[in-house]
Amino acid sequence: MTDLMFPIATLGGLGIGFGVILSVASKFFYVPVDPKVEELNHALPGANCGACGYPGCGGLATALAEGRAPVNACGVGGQKVADHVAEILGLNSSLVSKEIAVVLCQGDCDKAKDKYRYEGIQDCRISSRLSDGQKSCSYGCLGCGTCFDVCQFDAIRMIDGIAVIDREKCTACKKCVGVCPKKIIEMVPYDNEAIVKCKSEDPGKVVRGNCEIGCIGCKICVKNCPSDAFTFENNLAKIIYEKCTNCKVCVEKCPTKCIVNPVKSGDEKTIAS
Amino acid sequence: MGNIFIILVSTIFINNYVFARFLGICPFLGVSSKMDTATGMGVAVTFVTTLASVVTFIIQKYILDIFEIQYLQTIVFILVIASLVQFVEMAIKKMSPTLYNALGVYLPLITTNCIVLGVAILNIQEGYNLIETIASSVGASLGFFLALVLMAGLREKLELADIPEALKGFPITLIATGLMSIAFAGFAGLV
Numbered sequence: 431m432t433d434l435m436f437p438i439a440t441l442g443g444l445g446i447g448f449g450v451i452l453s454v455a456s457k458f459f460y461v462p463v464d465p466k467v468e469e470l471n472h473a474l475p476g477a478n479c480g481a482c483g484y485p486g487c488g489g490l491a492t493a494l495a496e497g498r499a500p501v502n503a504c505g506v507g508g509q510k511v512a513d514h515v516a517e518i519l520g521l522n523s524s525l526v527s528k529e530i531a532v533v534l535c536q537g538d539c540d541k542a543k544d545k546y547r548y549e550g551i552q553d554c555r556i557s558s559r560l561s562d563g564q565k566s567c568s569y570g571c572l573g574c575g576t577c578f579d580v581c582q583f584d585a586i587r588m589i590d591g592i593a594v595i596d597r598e599k600c601t602a603c604k605k606c607v608g609v610c611p612k613k614i615i616e617m618v619p620y621d622n623e624a625i626v627k628c629k630s631e632d633p634g635k636v637v638r639g640n641c642e643i644g645c646i647g648c649k650i651c652v653k654n655c656p657s658d659a660f661t662f663e664n665n666l667a668k669i670i671y672e673k674c675t676n677c678k679v680c681v682e683k684c685p686t687k688c689i690v691n692p693v694k695s696g697d698e699k700t701i702a703s
Numbered sequence: 704m705g706n707i708f709i710i711l712v713s714t715i716f717i718n719n720y721v722f723a724r725f726l727g728i729c730p731f732l733g734v735s736s737k738m739d740t741a742t743g744m745g746v747a748v749t750f751v752t753t754l755a756s757v758v759t760f761i762i763q764k765y766i767l768d769i770f771e772i773q774y775l776q777t778i779v780f781i782l783v784i785a786s787l788v789q790f791v792e793m794a795i796k797k798m799s800p801t802l803y804n805a806l807g808v809y810l811p812l813i814t815t816n817c818i819v820l821g822v823a824i825l826n827i828q829e830g831y832n833l834i835e836t837i838a839s840s841v842g843a844s845l846g847f848f849l850a851l852v853l854m855a856g857l858r859e860k861l862e863l864a865d866i867p868e869a870l871k872g873f874p875i876t877l878i879a880t881g882l883m884s885i886a887f888a889g890f891a892g893l894v
């Protein structure tokens with residue numbers, strides 16, 4: 431009988447003992463959790479992809495509750511999640527606009543010149559180490575498809591040697607933004623109808639020599655903009671999206687056509703063709 | 704003192720739990736893709752293993768040995784480790800949120816890490832006393848830490864290497880682990 435008693439008593443006793451200790455500890459070590467965090471956690475997609483920059487959906491929920499993150503921080507969930515989050519936090523989500531990633535380069539095989547032919551490993555992070563990549567323009571898209579590889583939403587296509595992002599498929603997860611060694615992928619407001627698709631800070635003459643479609647720093651857009659939405663630094667025009675009224679004067683005036691209207695002209699058409 | 708040193712060297716290098724005993728391969732492959740997560744996991748494992756082997760040592764000596772029910776060792780130790788990890792997690796959450804955030808998800812994951820159980824059982828088998836048990840478990844977890852950090856360093860480089868499609872990801876990691884294991888076999892005979 432004792433052969434049976436000791437093991438049962440030991441194991442049962444230990445089990446009960448640990449159970450009691452744990453339940454006492456959970457009372458003793460109780461940390462109050464903001465009920466909002468719990469609610470936000472349910473509202474988020476729960477994919478724990480980390481695209482928002484926080485450690486999983488739980489991390490973002492905490493940040494949202496503390497007001498450290500904007501309500502649309504979850505790019506994957508899109509407008510629906512942003513609305514839900516705003517509702518929980520008692521904020522208005524219509525104030526924040528949807529963003530998408532855009533490759534700020536149009537220098538494809540026909541329009542931009544190459545310095546040499548690259549036949550190494552097909553990864554921009556590696557090819558960019560070899561004297562800034564094969565493109566004559568040291569700011570341009572190298573077209574090895576590193577962003578294409580990291581995109582989990584099938585939103586990036588490699589067309590004529592440059593990356594093009596599908597407006598509708600982009601979920602603003604920012605993976606491509608982080609991985610691009612040239613830093614030419616940037617977040618722009620989804621409904622903005624004018625984007626300067628060039629990042630070259632070279633003087634106009636150099637740009638002209640390298641690429642047909644780069645920003646040559648002529649400042650025509652800066653002078654013609656009725657709402658003063660341009661800044662001009664380092665031979666490159668930039669749009670301040672908050673000020674832009676989508677009048678599209680710059681799109682018409684730009685002599686090299688490097689300011690484009692992504693809603694109409696740009697990316698879908700290229701992808702369709 | 705010399706004895707302690709030998710145990711440390713032996714568990715870190717010669718009988719490295721990952722490369723020589725093949726324990727804890729799952730977390731080793733799972734969290735060795737980035738250096739910072741590898742460090743987090745390493746610290747958490749060191750902490751839990753040391754604590755768990757001290758507690759299991761006491762339970763073995765004062766409960767299992769006295770009642771002569773050593774055959775219950777495995778199940779009792781699993782019970783101890785699972786409860787201990789839970790308890791430690793709650794305590795850290797309350798006392799040091801910073802440490803809790805640093806260890807993050809790795810703390811509960813350790814419950815299922817076979818190194819913790821392996822070290823506890825091997826310590827008993829070797830007949831170590833309390834001091835030797837602590838030395839052995841610190842050494843074992845430092846060995847795991849070392850393996851994890853080495854692998855994380857390698858895998859960060861492997862990300863950029865031109866690897867044949869079929870070998871990308873886990874296959875190449877396992878091959879690299881095998882090669883590192885052979886390299887660690889070079890330590891045999893050191894002590």
